[in-house]
Amino acid sequence: MWDGYLQLAGNEVINNARAVAYAGNAGLSIGCEPCDSVAEAVGDDPYWTLDETAPWWDAASPASKGFLGVYGIDVSGFNSNTISRTPTPLIGQGAALGPARRGQREVAWTVALITTGEAELSYALEWLSTVLLGSQCSDRTCAGDEMCVFSACPGTTPLRNTGGGQVGDAEIRHLYDVGLLSGPSVTEKQYLRGGQFIWATVSFTLAAGKPWIYHDPLPSNVDWVSLGSGPIVPTVDPDQVYQQCLEPKPCAVDPMCGVPALPPKPPRPLSPCYTTGLGTFRRSRIQVSPLDESAWLESVPVLEVRTGKTEMRRLLVRFWANPQNNPCDSYSDPCNACADINVSYLPAGSTLRMDGRVQRAVVECPQYPIGTATSTPTVYGTKGDLFQWPTFPCPTGLCIEIWSRSDFTAPDATARVLLVPRADLG
Incomplete structure (x- = not known):
């Protein structure tokens, strides 16, 4: 699964294309982002300069203007199967396999928060910790939210039997009943360009109650x-x-050996x-x-x-x-x-x-x-x-x-x- 984009409960969390564009226009080059079709795939205007279109922008918080983006570094958990079973030993030889069941899917992310200072990093952490709470349901029955990711850079996989389609339709993946399992934690902090920028490495883990990875509808x-x-x-x-509808009759029943009548079925x-x-x-x-x-x-x-x-x-x-x-x-x-x-x-x-x-x-x-x-x-x-x-x-x-x-x-x-x-x- 591609680590360059994450959306949770309808809120963008990770977007490498946005982070590269904003950081580059602020004077920090963080390398060439090879995927330039994200904006078109998610319905955004082309990314250029940090403004009120950024998902973390807050006119009441000046520090938000120095938060340049969340850059995905690594993700794990999509390439592990959640199916398990517990065999029960038989009295004789062997074992009864038992039913196969799927547990929750745990997805661990490693990202970088890019900011222009310490106050801006503090705001970035505040925003990230809030947005990862999802819809913040207070009801105990709240099951979690929808998480959207891409399997690869959107637009790189041809669509089949559709006669066209929007960029990213073939790569989009959905997970459901997703919630925060382990909150964001800063593991490393680097000062770049003589302290003009901060690159803070942060890790967090999400859990999906429904472990399947869904495509878009056919x-x-x-x-x-x-x-x-x-x-x-x-x-x-x-x-x-x-x-x-007729039930098939057993074929190995001896017709000369009468089968005892069963008691009547209860209503x-x-x-x-x-x-x-x-x-x-x-x-x-x-x-x-x-x-x-x-x-x-x-x-x-x-x-x-x-x-x-x-x-x-x-x-x-x-x-x-x-x-x-x-x-x-x-x-x-x-x-x-x-x-x-x-x-x-x-x-x-x-x-x-x-x-x-x-x-x-x-x-x-x-x-x-x-x-x-x-x-x-x-x-x-x-x-x-x-x-x-x-x-x-x-x-x-x-x-x-x-x-x-x-x-x-x-x-x-x-x-x-x-x-x-x-x-x-x-």
């Missing part, structure tokens, strides 16, 4: 799909599709809020070609639904494997459905976001006259069972069906499903 399915104009499917129950508990029964639905489809997916990386979905002018009831999003990339309207095998997302109710004007990257679901509702309220919806799995976040470990292609009750689907209701590749190393 660019082939980022468009919103209209739900209000989907075709009508009259008088059906979407859960009935599973009644057509399956079902939430009273989960909607069942027949209804008239609108059904929309999204198709993802196997060629658009990564050949090696697994991916997770991010579902976004805008309900529009009316409330929405009995929303169902169903994922079907489609390795042959057949047209979704001709897909007929009900037993290949690999995941269901069921939400019984969404209020009018709300936005549902189910993010497989952080495994959290949120509904945002506008409040009048101002503000937005957020809530956690109740999400069900297949036929009202417990919901499990789906992952797609290989490029099978997908047909994604979105169902909703037609009398509770506004003409301006829309949805989209993003697929986001992820990896254990980067």
Whole structure:
């Protein structure tokens, strides 16, 4: 992973291109920064002279004007896998391997703070210690923030199957639930150009609660799909599709040896809020070609639904494997459905976001006259069972069906499903 840029909770922390430009124009050459495309990749104007566009600029603190930047020296933690398992010895020979689990990812940074004096260095340390706290959530349930880095100098990797794109799209990487593990500590301080400048080496460590390294969503399915104009499917129950699935019978059972009857299964508990029964639905489809997916990386979905002018009831999003990339309207095998997302109710004007990257679901509702309220919806799995976040470990292609009750689907209701590749190393 490239050590020349770091953004945490939307705040720029490290930017080698900015530091080189600001220091050079102040009279300190710190070498040639080979990557000159960072500003374009992050949407900044070209870096030139320190001014109020610097993320640490503070008009109320004169010392901020002598803080020239944070220069990344080294980073570690992206090239180590967090998967581990603890085998349990068997009574006989060997051991039971046990499940593999991923721990947190710890990322250690070494940076240089470049300033024009001691007071400026003091301010730089104050700013760095504050910005590394992220969003500074006071709630105990705060899970951390998003961290953005580049795998290489942005713009050096060609984009695939997009017909173009913004500089840096291929190199950008995201980590989630990131927080400060070990605060900044000064390990060395050098005085340069006869004491006109200070180069202070600082180290700190961040931890990512979600250890995966995520790419941007696949660019082939980022468009919103209209739900209000989907075709009508009259008088059906979407859960009935599973009644057509047959369980394979054991092939090694002796037909002359009767199998004792099993006791009856206890009734399956079902939430009273989960909607069942027949209804008239609108059904929309999204198709993802196997060629658009990564050949090696697994991916997770991010579902976004805008309900529009009316409330929405009995929303169902169903994922079907489609390795042959057949047209979704001709897909007929009900037993290949690999995941269901069921939400019984969404209020009018709300936005549902189910993010497989952080495994959290949120509904945002506008409040009048101002503000937005957020809530956690109740999400069900297949036929009202417990919901499990789906992952797609290989490029099978997908047909994604979105169902909703037609009398509770506004003409301006829309949805989209993003697929986001992820990896254990980067």
